[in-house]
Amino acid sequence: MASLHTLLGVVLCSLMVSSSEILPQADFDLQAMAGKWYLIGICSNAQWFVSRKANMKTGTAIIKPTEDGGIELSFSSLTNNGTCRKMENLANKTEVPGKFTYRSRYWGYVSDLRMVDVKYDEYGLTYSFNTRGNETFVVNRLYGRSLDLSAELQEKFRQFSLETGILAENIIMLPKHSDFIK
Ligand SMILES: *[C@@H]1O[C@H](CO)[C@@H](O)[C@H](O)[C@H]1NC(C)=O
Ligand SMILES: *[C@@H]1O[C@H](CO)[C@@H](O)[C@H](O)[C@H]1NC(C)=O
Ligand SMILES: *[C@@H]1O[C@H](CO)[C@@H](O)[C@H](O)[C@H]1NC(C)=O
DSSP states (O other), rough: OOHHHHHHHHHHHHHHOOGOOOOOOTTTTTHHHHHEEEEEEEOOOOOOHHHHGOOOHHHHEEEEETTTTTTEEEEEEEOOOOOOEEEEEEEEEEEEEEEEEOOTTTOOOOEEEEEEETTTTTEEEEEEEEEEETTEEEEEEESSSSSSOOOHHHHHHHHHHTTTTGGGGEEEEEOOGGGGGG
């Protein structure tokens, strides 16, 4: 068993892609990405995520392009007591289309956000590499224009996340919440 685990470990590591290799979608179109998205899946190996993942709920993200090519990101989700929590961040554009950077107003980390795979009327898969002090962590997210995304897309998200080093148990599909179907 031990040798099988070692072997699997080697295979997994060789499949792993490093952060700099993850490129945004070619010909990224920010205007087409604008509007409302539902958060369908999310994953990270960060400790804060691991301790909260069991209680996470879906939410909505509104993407609003700014005049200088950045984005206003507004995320709303329900808390456990049923109140709505809204978080807003302003992300700057970078020299690479589809790549943005922002400092979280709430948690203080600096996020390097990439729109990796987007079908503008259906889904968006994003990768973020986050830095806070000497701590770094990856968060991948899967967004949908509706709350229902195909099993194939969910599997694509899972595979991408494994390749970026996220442990299988830290990849979650969020429970649907009828309060967000509006
Ligand atoms: C609901 O939970 C949020 C976040 O946990 C908290 O900030 C808020 O005070 C709570 N509201 C009520 C009415 O308990
Ligand atoms: C975003 O741009 C503003 C204005 O140029 C700058 O002050 C801020 O530091 C930038 N934020 C990040 C995270 O690069
Ligand atoms: C990260 O920084 C904290 C506080 O500055 C320090 O206690 C910790 O040892 C550092 N960790 C690593 C892995 O360098």
